Amino acid sequence: MYSKSENLFEQAKRVIPGGVNSPVRAFKSVGGTPIFMERAQGSYMYDVDGNKYVDYINSWGPMILGHAYEPVVKAIQDYATRSTSFGAPTELETRIAELIIGMVPNIDMIRMVNSGTEACMTAIRIARGVTGKNKFIKFEGCYHGHADAFLVSAGSGVATLGIQAVPGVTTSVSQDTLTAPYNNLPAVQQLIAENPDQIAAIIVEPIAGNMGCILPQPGFLEGLRQLCDENNILLIFDEVMTGFRLARGGAQELLGIRADLVTFGKIIGGGMPVGAVAGPRAIMENLAPAGKVYQAGTLSGNPIAMIAGYTLLNTLNENPVIYQQLQEKATYLVNGLREAFGGAGVVHQINQIGSMLSAHFTEYPIIDFASASAANNELFRKFFHAMLERGIYLPPSAFESWFMCNALTTEDLDATIQAAKSAMQAIK
Numbered sequence: 323m324y325s326k327s328e329n330l331f332e333q334a335k336r337v338i339p340g341g342v343n344s345p346v347r348a349f350k351s352v353g354g355t356p357i358f359m360e361r362a363q364g365s366y367m368y369d370v371d372g373n374k375y376v377d378y379i380n381s382w383g384p385m386i387l388g389h390a391y392e393p394v395v396k397a398i399q400d401y402a403t404r405s406t407s408f409g410a411p412t413e414l415e416t417r418i419a420e421l422i423i424g425m426v427p428n429i430d431m432i433r434m435v436n437s438g439t440e441a442c443m444t445a446i447r448i449a450r451g452v453t454g455k456n457k458f459i460k461f462e463g464c465y466h467g468h469a470d471a472f473l474v475s476a477g478s479g480v481a482t483l484g485i486q487a488v489p490g491v492t493t494s495v496s497q498d499t500l501t502a503p504y505n506n507l508p509a510v511q512q513l514i515a516e517n518p519d520q521i522a523a524i525i526v527e528p529i530a531g532n533m534g535c536i537l538p539q540p541g542f543l544e545g546l547r548q549l550c551d552e553n554n555i556l557l558i559f560d561e562v563m564t565g566f567r568l569a570r571g572g573a574q575e576l577l578g579i580r581a582d583l584v585t586f587g588k589i590i591g592g593g594m595p596v597g598a599v600a601g602p603r604a605i606m607e608n609l610a611p612a613g614k615v616y617q618a619g620t621l622s623g624n625p626i627a628m629i630a631g632y633t634l635l636n637t638l639n640e641n642p643v644i645y646q647q648l649q650e651k652a653t654y655l656v657n658g659l660r661e662a663f664g665g666a667g668v669v670h671q672i673n674q675i676g677s678m679l680s681a682h683f684t685e686y687p688i689i690d691f692a693s694a695s696a697a698n699n700e701l702f703r704k705f706f707h708a709m710l711e712r713g714i715y716l717p718p719s720a721f722e723s724w725f726m727c728n729a730l731t732t733e734d735l736d737a738t739i740q741a742a743k744s745a746m747q748a749i750k
């Protein structure tokens with residue numbers, strides 16, 4: 323069933339560390355061989371062995387309208403004949419900046435970078451530059467990319483691989499990273515009290531998506547906002563996953579909470595390698611060359627990424643009904659999954675908001691990294707493989723969110739629910 327993938331993985335391991343270019347893909351925590359993909363269309367991915375899957379990772383978020391969305395593909399093809407990179411400005415960069423500023427609340431300016439990692443790294447640098455302070459607070463199980471300072475109690479692949487301390491990250495860097503449990507406001511208050519006038523920023527996934535999908539409890543984000551206001555700390559929302567996915571204006575719009583800086587990821591490039599940091603003019607003009615906080619990149623604002631992103635975001639902007647449709651599809655799926663798990667007598671929690679969700683096998687609510695870690699992740703491992711065999715591609719770790727796309731049909735959702743019922747009967 324997976325012989326070509328197995329063969330390609332053996333070849334890859336000879337020339338690529340671990341056989342993959344990003345650790346989460348390696349199936350390390352669920353076991354087995356990563357599936358090598360050949361192509362994808364709409365809600366489906368097709369592997370090199372000819373297997374077809376309903377896709378619930380959607381390139382970890384950006385394929386919100388499905389794979390190979392025709393207007394995006396066409397825009398890329400058309401633009402590529404002009405050049406794939408200039409290393410000089412284009413009008414397109416201004417147009418996409420205007421579009422995003424019109425969609426996202428509380429931002430006047432945006433700087434394009436090449437990944438979510440770069441975006442978060444830059445946001446912290448701006449916060450330090452603006453406040454003149456060095457430390458920042460992040461939350462256990464949140465993942466803000468792989469820059470040194472973020473690899474402390476990180477989620478996503480770091481959690482999946484169970485890496486406690488990342489070799490190569492020096493203590494002089496990591497000592498400025500303070501951590502608190504997600505949804506735990508008193509712990510944040512304590513860190514602020516213990517580090518008076520030293521904290522430049524609090525960075526948070528407003529809806530966490532790198533330890534499964536975890537929702538902020540009522541008052542948590544509001545409390546962070548207030549603490550930041552009271553202590554001259556910048557609040558950074560990492561919206562790499564939630565931006566343009568949960569609402570046109572992301573979590574800020576959906577939850578009605580203002581961030582001082584917001585970071586975006588791959589969805590801004592329609593799946594091409596892009597990230598961005600955005601905020602009010604007074605903060606953003608600290609970035610070089612307007613200010614002295616240096617940040618740069620030859621491929622930043624790359625025209626192919628920009629035209630892909632502009633085309634995708636413009637579609638979302640002009641068709642807000644997409645968010646309603648995604649919500650309806652998510653509700654349908656979650657109801658079906660509850661039936662499948664409950665029908666098999668399996669205790670479970672499903673966290674869902676808009677088109678992001680995750681399932682954990684436990685009777686306790688999943689509110690932070692500790693509760694996500696305490697769930698029955700061995701059962702998740704079996705569930706993942708049973709679903710894969712039934713043509714459903716889930717994230718290969720319980721410490722990741724599922725992402726839905728609007729190309730999913732009722733038939734796809736029913737097939738997923740049926741697969742979950744049959745999988746649960748087979749493995750429970």
Ligand code: HOZ
Nearest residue numbers: 344345346382478479532
């Ligand atoms: N950051 C992505 C979601 N957790 C995973 C992508 C990756 O690390 O390959």
